Amino acid sequence: MPELPEVESAVRRLRAAAAGKRVARLELLHPSLARRIAPAKLRSLRGARVRAVERRGKHQLFILDDGRVLHAHFRMTGDWTVGRAGETLPRFARAVISFDDGTRVVLDDPRALSTLDVHPRGADLSFGLGPEPSDSALTAEYLQTALAKRRGPIKPALLDQRLVAGLGNIYAAESLWHARISPHARASLLAPKRLAALLAAIRKVIDRATGARYTDESVSRLAVYDREGKPCRRCRTPIERVVQAGRSTYFCPTCQAD
């Protein structure tokens, strides 16, 4: 699942490929996308200039010069393929944004869960997101206050974009391992010192991530994610996997004891 570093990397490529250009056509190749944007609205995008490409959490925004916003979210397996009109489409092409200079970006998504939406000028685009890891508003005190009301364990809480924007399943697990915090620890009971360690770990993990595709060799450098049964990189205890709130959690039962 693309997380903040991967989405930031995608946004940079998208910005290089799209900013300043005029949209010639947006084609929706998958029915789930076609249901989201009516044909008349699709046609109305023709000729709109992409003023800027921005990221908010894991949301990607094409800011158009008429104030409207084309909003993309990769969900599980989306990515952009940049190319030129007339080239063979990738196998899992779901949408094509063609520009008036003959270039295009293709939304390539094997699982077809990505979304595209058009928001009117002036729409609220905060998406209820909490601060990002790089944001100075994200402090141990903020985490303590935000987590005080929560009943459950820390790992699922870290996936809530209202708490911290951009963190997903991979980097939440990695951060907890670096901070030596059990994924089962009650979120509301974590002491300020441990929250400070968690915050430092989140920043370290996010900064270290290259933004390479999460399916690439970046996975082989991970400490716990997808390493069930393999030795902990710190203490050699086999990494365990549990399911929390429907998502796999990987952790070291020794380093991250309750």
Ligand SMILES: [Zn+2]
């Ligand atoms: Zn360990």
